[in-house]
Amino acid sequence: MSGITLYSFSLSGNGHKIRHFLSILGLKYELKLLDPHMKEHKRESFVALNPLGQVPVLVDGDAVICDSNAILVYLAQKYDTNNTWYPEDxxxxxxxxxxxxxxxxxxxxxxxxxxxxxxxxxxxxxxxxxxxxxxxxxxxxxxxxxxxxxxxxxxxxxxxxxxxxxxxxxxxxxxxxxxxxxxxxxxxxxxxxxxxxxxxx
Ligand SMILES: N[C@@H](CCC(=O)N[C@@H](CS)C(=O)NCC(=O)O)C(=O)O
Missing domain, CATH: 1.20.1050.10 (Glutathione S-transferase Yfyf (Class Pi); Chain A, domain 2)
Structure with a gap:
């Protein structure tokens, strides 16, 4: 797999945090919106990514990262090379x-x-x-x-x-x-x- 994909719901606040930070970092990504009413986040294909059946999930190449805080830390460490957003101190x-x-x-x-x-x-x-x-x-x-x-x-x-x-x-x-x-x-x-x-x- 290559590129970044974000799985979210349209109304997800946790998903919004990731869209916000991806924009700040200037990263291109594909947004896959799941329908919570159709329980798309509990389907086998999605639960294979996050066994908790929750969004947001970020897929970056072969890496799968679940949980908004974990994704923010991952993106900052991987893509914010100056450590501006996640200071090293x-x-x-x-x-x-x-x-x-x-x-x-x-x-x-x-x-x-x-x-x-x-x-x-x-x-x-x-x-x-x-x-x-x-x-x-x-x-x-x-x-x-x-x-x-x-x-x-x-x-x-x-x-x-x-x-x-x-x-x-x-x-x-x-x-x-x-x-x-x-x-x-x-x-x-x-x-x-x-x-x-x-x-x-
Ligand atoms: N700790 C997780 C919480 C994720 C979470 O609660 N996501 C909600 C949407 S914002 C969800 O997927 N709810 C559906 C469910 O739990 O079944 C994070 O920060 O990303």
Missing amino acids: ALLRAEVQKFLSMSAGEVLNGPNLYRGIKVIGKPGDLEQTYDKTISFFVYLDKHLSDRDYLLGAKPSIADIALYTYPKLAVKAGVNLSDFPHIVSWFARIESAPKFVKEPEQ
Whole structure:
């Protein structure tokens, strides 16, 4: 196999993170959109790529990478030769890892699930996920109060990983009026030349 292929759903926030980063890196790829209603992600041919039956999956030549955070790390290490997006410094790398873990923890259980319940009809407690979203936003806003990006002056894959679901939660109804630093951070990310817009809902 040659070239890069990304498997995703049209509304997948995790898939959006990868489309966003592929654009930033200027990499050409084929996008294969699966239909979740037809359970295409549970078909044998796809489960052979990801036994969990989840998108996103990135195929790069003979390499198959599952999980949005793993894909971001892979793409940065393989294609960002200056290590701009995944700095080599041990402390900065630990910081990046902290935020990638948050994307699979606090963000998954807060903004991600809030939007999932409201927009996609996932089961769950909307009020509880709203509270978790606000707690995370309080943290994020304070963190961003004295820096432009999550690591400081420059963007990294941590910003790519944490942008999408908070943005989708806002589109789903969470109010940002108490969080001016998140508003500015969103604007900074969105005004970058290779920004890829998040899913419509
Ligand atoms: N940890 C994974 C989570 C992937 C995930 O939950 N993907 C969702 C779409 S955004 C999915 O495939 N859901 C279908 C399912 O789990 O059956 C990642 O970050 O990529």
